[in-house]
Amino acid sequence: MKKSNLLIRAAVIASLVVGGLAFGAASPASAATIVGTPNLTAYCKVNVGAVWYAQTQSLVSPYYWRCTNSATHALIQIDVNKACRQQFGTTSYAIVVANNPNGWRCVR
Numbered sequence: 001m002k003k004s005n006l007l008i009r010a011a012v013i014a015s016l017v018v019g020g021l022a023f024g025a026a027s028p029a030s031a032a033t034i035v036g037t038p039n040l041t042a043y044c045k046v047n048v049g050a051v052w053y054a055q056t057q058s059l060v061s062p063y064y065w066r067c068t069n070s071a072t073h074a075l076i077q078i079d080v081n082k083a084c085r086q087q088f089g090t091t092s093y094a095i096v097v098a099n100n101p102n103g104w105r106c107v108r
Contacts, residue, residue, distance in 0.1 A: 032095070032107035035088045040065050040104075043083035048076055062096050062103040080104055 040054030044067035084106035
């Protein structure tokens with residue numbers, strides 16, 4: 001490729017970059033802040049019963065946490081968003097930061 005073509009391409013790319021900055025690239029209104037890790041056993045005790053605790057049904061995924069108990073071995077789905085709201089306030093919600101059972105975080 002000729003040197004003049006390379007210079008033209010570089011100038012076009014530079015003008016696009018500078019032009020994008022001049023017009024202002026959209027930035028997020030506010031970024032969520034991690035406030036902690038949800039206490040899923042506390043969620044089970046509050047919402048299901050005192051003898052219930054959280055147990056994962058998967059060693060590789062965050063999506064299989066259930067409330068259970070030693071007597072009946074019943075499984076009840078956990079609402080991780082609700083767990084975050086109960087622990088960190090009504091504006092909190094759950095996100096997954098890692099694809100493993102301990103990958104949940106609460107943010108607001």
